Amino acid sequence: xxxxxxxxxxxxxxxxxxxxxxxxxxxxxxxxxxxxxxxxxxxxxxxxxxxxxxxxxxxxxxxxxxxxxxxxxxxxxxxxxxxxxxxxxxxxxxxxxxxxxxxxxxxxxxxxxxxxxxxxxxxxxxxxxxxxxxxxxxxxxxxxxxxxxxxxxxxxxxxxxxxxxxxxxxxxxxxxxxxxxxxxxxxxxxxxxxxxxxxxxxxxxxxxxxxxx
Numbered sequence: 316x317x318x319x320x321x322x323x324x325x326x327x328x329x330x331x332x333x334x335x336x337x338x339x340x341x342x343x344x345x346x347x348x349x350x351x352x353x354x355x356x357x358x359x360x361x362x363x364x365x366x367x368x369x370x371x372x373x374x375x376x377x378x379x380x381x382x383x384x385x386x387x388x389x390x391x392x393x394x395x396x397x398x399x400x401x402x403x404x405x406x407x408x409x410x411x412x413x414x415x416x417x418x419x420x421x422x423x424x425x426x427x428x429x430x431x432x433x434x435x436x437x438x439x440x441x442x443x444x445x446x447x448x449x450x451x452x453x454x455x456x457x458x459x460x461x462x463x464x465x466x467x468x469x470x471x472x473x474x475x476x477x478x479x480x481x482x483x484x485x486x487x488x489x490x491x492x493x494x495x496x497x498x499x500x501x502x503x504x505x506x507x508x509x510x511x512x513x514x515x516x517x518x519x520x521x522x523x524x525x526x527x528x
Contacts, residue, residue, distance in 0.1 A: 329353035329400075335453040341388045343380030354456035361409055361462065362401040363417070363455045367475040369394030372504065374444065385445045392451035393419035393444040396465065396474030406459045414465040416477045417450060417457055419443040476509075483509035487517060494518030502526055 329335055334350040341347055356362050374391050376382040399413045409415070419442050422429050426438035434440075441447045465474045483506055487493055498519050500511050503526035511522045 329454055337390060337453070338392075338451040339388050339390055340377065343387070344378060351452070353454050356401060356403050356456045357458075358403040358405040359458055359460075360403045360456050361399050361406055361415075361459050363397040363415060363450075363457060363462075364400045365392075365395055365397045365450055365453060365455055366471045367396045368392045368451055369475045369479070371479065372506075377445065382445065389444070390448045390451050391444040392449035393417075393442060394475050394478045395450045395455075396471040396477075397450075397455070400454065403459070409459055409462060409464070414469065414471070414474060415462045416465060416474050417443070417455070418461045418463060419449070419478065421447055421461075479505060480509050480513065482506055483513045486510055487513055492517075495520050497521040498523070500524045 333353050335353040337349050337351045339347050339349050354362065371394055373382060377385045377389065377391060396414065396416050399409055399411055399415060402409055402411060420435060420437070421441040421443070422434045422437035423439040424430075424434070428434060428436045428438060443449045444451070463477065465477070486506075487510060493514050494517060496519055498511075498514050498521070500507050500514075500522065503524045507524055507526070511524050514522050
């Protein structure tokens with residue numbers, strides 16, 4: 316799990332007009348660490364200092380040039396945790412120093428899927444790190460509505476696992492309550508393991524995982 320910057324919370328926010336490091340995949344298998352301008356924030360945005368960035372299976376497909384919905388150059392990163400460095404003038408629910416993760420889906424809010432509670436299949440969906448800029452930078456400007464505050468005391472490593480864990484929890488929610496049941500999880504990759512762990516946490520009696528060699 317790459318750490319673009321050590322978690323030294325005493326560092327100052329980037330000065331206006333200063334640069335930061337950003338990981339840019341210029342072509343399959345080629346990543347450049349470039350100096351780019353640090354982002355300014357809009358009134359409804361916050362500036363997050365990235366602490367942990369996970370590597371998803373989909374990121375591996377992008378690295379190998381086999382992801383059907385991603386072109387190059389692209390800045391990856393969508394499983395993250397960080398610390399808020401600056402808040403916009405209209406942001407009231409967050410403050411400097413809060414530990415957060417980012418919801419990576421950018422949606423239109425007006426299509427049938429969005430208006431019926433299924434924004435994850437929005438007709439105009441863009442996902443950070445695939446169809447739009449991801450979080451693989453020292454600092455990331457994002458709308459405050461896309462943030463989730465991490466519980467007090469949660470390790471940043473765990474904070475970066477919130478997004479993939481939400482996939483597992485959503486999968487289990489589609490089948491109703493698992494309490495007291497015996498479950499078989501087909502596929503032992505990261506999401507399969509998270510499904511199994513989440514099932515146990517939600518009260519499943521037994522959980523078995525199968526996979527191919």
